[in-house]
Amino acid sequence: MTILAFVFAGILAASLPLLLAALGxxxxxxxxxxxxxIEGMMALGAxxxxxxxxxTGSHVLGLAGGALAAALxxxxxxxxxxxARANQVAAGLAVGVLGLGLSALFGASYExxxxxxxxxxxxxxxxxLPVLGGLFRQDVLVWAAIPGVVVLWWVLERxxxxxxxxxxxENADAARAIGYDVVLIRAGAVAFGGAMAGLGGAYxxxxxxxxxxxxxxxxxxxxxxxxxxxxxxxxxxxxxGALLFGTLVLGGLAAQAAGARVPSQLLxxxxxxxxxxxxxxxxxxxxxx
Amino acid sequence: MPAPLLSLxxxxxxxxxxxxxxxVDLDVAAGSIHAVLGExxxxxxxxxxxxxxxxxxxxxRIEWDGAPVAPSSPAQAQRMGVGIVFxxxxxxETLSVVQNVALVIPGRQADLARRxxxxxxRFGLPVNPDAMVHRLSVGERQRVEIIRCLMLDPRxxxxxxxxxxxxxxxxxxxxxxxxxxRDRGMALLFISHKLGEIRxxxxxxxxxxxxxxxxxxxxxxxxxxxxxQAMIGRDMxxxxxxxxxxxxxxxxxxxxxxxxxxxxFGTSLSDVSLGVRSGEVVGIAGISGNGQAEMxxxxxxxxxxDRADAVTLMxxxxxxxxxxxxxxxxxxxxxxxxxxxxxxxxxxxxxxxLLTAHGHGLTWRGFLRHARERAMTSAIIAxxxxxxxxxxxxxxxxxxxxxxxxxxxxxxxxxxxxxxxxQPTWGVDVAAAAAIRARLIALRDAGCAVLVISEEIxxxxxICDRMHVLHHGRLSPSLTTADVTPTDVGRHMIGAx
Numbered sequence: 001m002t003i004l005a006f007v008f009a010g011i012l013a014a015s016l017p018l019l020l021a022a023l024g025x026x027x028x029x030x031x032x033x034x035x036x037x038i039e040g041m042m043a044l045g046a047x048x049x050x051x052x053x054x055x056t057g058s059h060v061l062g063l064a065g066g067a068l069a070a071a072l073x074x075x076x077x078x079x080x081x082x083x084a085r086a087n088q089v090a091a092g093l094a095v096g097v098l099g100l101g102l103s104a105l106f107g108a109s110y111e112x113x114x115x116x117x118x119x120x121x122x123x124x125x126x127x128x129l130p131v132l133g134g135l136f137r138q139d140v141l142v143w144a145a146i147p148g149v150v151v152l153w154w155v156l157e158r159x160x161x162x163x164x165x166x167x168x169x170e171n172a173d174a175a176r177a178i179g180y181d182v183v184l185i186r187a188g189a190v191a192f193g194g195a196m197a198g199l200g201g202a203y204x205x206x207x208x209x210x211x212x213x214x215x216x217x218x219x220x221x222x223x224x225x226x227x228x229x230x231x232x233x234x235x236x237x238x239x240x241g242a243l244l245f246g247t248l249v250l251g252g253l254a255a256q257a258a259g260a261r262v263p264s265q266l267l268x269x270x271x272x273x274x275x276x277x278x279x280x281x282x283x284x285x286x287x288x289x
Numbered sequence: 290m291p292a293p294l295l296s297l298x299x300x301x302x303x304x305x306x307x308x309x310x311x312x313v314d315l316d317v318a319a320g321s322i323h324a325v326l327g328e329x330x331x332x333x334x335x336x337x338x339x340x341x342x343x344x345x346x347x348x349x350r351i352e353w354d355g356a357p358v359a360p361s362s363p364a365q366a367q368r369m370g371v372g373i374v375f376x377x378x379x380x381x382e383t384l385s386v387v388q389n390v391a392l393v394i395p396g397r398q399a400d401l402a403r404r405x406x407x408x409x410x411r412f413g414l415p416v417n418p419d420a421m422v423h424r425l426s427v428g429e430r431q432r433v434e435i436i437r438c439l440m441l442d443p444r445x446x447x448x449x450x451x452x453x454x455x456x457x458x459x460x461x462x463x464x465x466x467x468x469x470x471r472d473r474g475m476a477l478l479f480i481s482h483k484l485g486e487i488r489x490x491x492x493x494x495x496x497x498x499x500x501x502x503x504x505x506x507x508x509x510x511x512x513x514x515x516x517x518q519a520m521i522g523r524d525m526x527x528x529x530x531x532x533x534x535x536x537x538x539x540x541x542x543x544x545x546x547x548x549x550x551x552x553x554f555g556t557s558l559s560d561v562s563l564g565v566r567s568g569e570v571v572g573i574a575g576i577s578g579n580g581q582a583e584m585x586x587x588x589x590x591x592x593x594x595d596r597a598d599a600v601t602l603m604x605x606x607x608x609x610x611x612x613x614x615x616x617x618x619x620x621x622x623x624x625x626x627x628x629x630x631x632x633x634x635x636x637x638x639x640x641x642x643l644l645t646a647h648g649h650g651l652t653w654r655g656f657l658r659h660a661r662e663r664a665m666t667s668a669i670i671a672x673x674x675x676x677x678x679x680x681x682x683x684x685x686x687x688x689x690x691x692x693x694x695x696x697x698x699x700x701x702x703x704x705x706x707x708x709x710x711x712q713p714t715w716g717v718d719v720a721a722a723a724a725i726r727a728r729l730i731a732l733r734d735a736g737c738a739v740l741v742i743s744e745e746i747x748x749x750x751x752i753c754d755r756m757h758v759l760h761h762g763r764l765s766p767s768l769t770t771a772d773v774t775p776t777d778v779g780r781h782m783i784g785a786x
Contacts, residue, residue, distance in 0.1 A: 095291075160391060163391060163392060166383070167384065167392050170383050170384070173379075173381075174378075174380060174381060175381075176343070177375060178363060179362065179363040179364030180392070181362070185772075
């Protein structure tokens with residue numbers, strides 16, 4: 001397999017955890033909140049998902065369990081911020097650290113265990129193409145994510161639910177005055193964001209690299225947070241950003257495998273450098289407008 | 290008399306130490322226009338919030354159609370049939386007009402846009418459904434909010450200071466609209482402190498003072514003076530008339546300013562020239578949305594021009610000078626937006642003082658001098674009768690009129706050489722408005738050049754030496770106040786002169 005074929009085959013799966021977490025956080029931020037606990041929610045989803053798949057052999061249970069666990073954790077954040085009016089930066093960080101701790105606790109006796117991933121479903125004919133073929137052999141979650149992103153875009157941009165979310169984010173007082181239950185809407189968005197982060201984490205630990213190791217989320221939650229800004233709160237751009245990141249991560253790995261004479265740390269830091277550069281370019285463009 | 294649609298019995302609401310509503314009784318009948326009259330801080334807005342379900346009373350009961358209700362959310366009050374036009378509009382700036390309506394009214398956006406135009410035509414409230422709200426003037430925003438309420442077909446419509454932003458010729462049509470609603474059996478609660486309007490429109494008035502009901506009258510039987518006395522509990526302050534005096538040198542001028550608005554929904558200015566001299570008050574009349582916001586931005590320096598000599602401030606070209614440098618050169622500016630532009634809602638009044646007064650001895654080598662900041666704020670509060678628990682209160686917690694008094698007082702306290710004011714008495718009650726106008730004239734007499742942009746034509750006639758009218762981004766010739774009538778100015782306002 002050539003390096004290029006390797007990259008094409010892996011881009012979508014490598015991007016998926018980032019994509020799920022970033023889109024969830026995007027919805028949270030559109031309602032005017034900021035949940036900094038994504039890293040912990042992903043880790044909790046990853047641990048719970050892995051344990052569930054290991055014990056039951058069912059990926060459905062694993063992914064659902066991971067999403068549910070992270071959603072419950074995110075509701076702790078919602079309770080602090082919306083109920084007790086705690087500072088959301090502190091609450092988000094606290095919930096994030098709690099999630100990391102819980103993930104270590106649940107995963108403690110499963111360290112380095114493995115489970116089987118999900119089978120790849122191939123598109124006939126297209127998957128036999130040279131180089132690009134791998135792009136058309138993906139697991140069911142990747143295939144499901146494609147219409148999922150379109151549906152999310154449609155809901156946010158074209159439906160009343162999307163309008164309400166934007167309205168709450170822009171002016172919560174006015175939304176309350178015209179009769180919306182702002183707390184309920186925000187709590188719903190936070191739970192959705194938590195579930196998406198947990199799903200991303202569970203996907204990472206049971207499908208992408210079906211092996212449990214503490215700390216396996218390795219900063220992906222923080223990247224997802226950056227992606228939301230990078231994508232300027234737009235579904236399409238966040239998706240492109242997640243794909244770009246997936247490509248950079250895989251490209252770095254491929255370059256190392258091919259024996260490139262570049263320090264591996266530099267290759268590993270490439271995605272973050274690109275983020276910084278892209279953020280600068282994007283905000284400069286906005287100033288001109 | 291038929292049973293009232295809405296009745297309040299002994300309704301009480303306390304905010305910390307402040308008793309905002311003290312055992313208020315109020316009956317509103319269907320098919321009537323009921324005025325709630327009171328000064329700033331008399332508890333009018335609190336009362337409305339209780340009826341609209343935004344707040345819940347601490348004591349007392351509310352009845353709707355004879356049955357006790359406890360609206361615990363705006364949605365519940367809305368379902369009951371209460372519509373409310375807020376003084377600080379409940380609109381979303383990043384959304385379009387039709388999207389703002391769609392948040393409240395079900396339906397497809399294309400249909401809603403058509404219904405917005407229809408409702409606008411029927412009630413004389415023209416708006417462009419596709420315009421973005423942040424580009425609309427205050428007057429246009431109010432139209433959007435009224436239309437949105439009307440589309441809900443409410444049984445009780447509450448209007449909080451609805452005429453405060455309307456041009457004079459828009460008020461009779463609005464009143465016709467309101468009377469039409471009344472004749473169809475709707476109940477209207479009209480909150481205002483404009484006595485003439487209340488006598489013109491309302492059939493009942495409940496007068497509040499200090500959170501208590503002090504009187505219930507038929508306003509058509511009372512003189513404005515009687516109403517004012519009941520409202521403020523003492524005699525009205527005397528009206529000041531601007532005594533003409535000799536103006537000095539030109540301190541602020543625009544020379545042939547033509548400005549293409551990059552915003553497709555905004556107004557462009559064409560060939561605007563004017564001069565304001567030391568010791569005179571010049572007024573800019575006109576219906577909102579005709580270029581007032583743009584002109585204010587160009588005068589204040591929020592928008593800079595390519596040509597430096599297009600704006601002259603204190604004899605120096607200032608067209609390319611930013612807002613901070615213009616303030617340093619002696620300009621003070623009171624924007625139309627009190628919350629957000631004129632004051633930062635989340636900051637204390639003291640810190641809001643600092644925002645424009647930091648060059649006036651409130652800092653020392655980069656450090657804040659809190660004692661001076663507090664002293665200056667306390668002086669502003671005392672001199673302008675700002676009703677606030679303390680100088681540490683957040684600006685956003687003040688009622689609209691009180692915040693206006695504070696912002697005006699702050700800029701006047703800077704003793705500027707040039708003062709540009711947009712809507713100086715917006716939402717301010719009669720007594721406070723008279724005080725603000727008197728201070729503007731005192732400032733003029735001290736040699737300041739004052740430019741007042743206002744939609745209240747009577748106000749302009751009261752304080753201005755000269756005025757111009759802005760219509761579609763063009764400025765009328767200078768009109769000397771003593772030589773023209775409001776009708777003449779009105780003709781310029783609709784482009785018929």
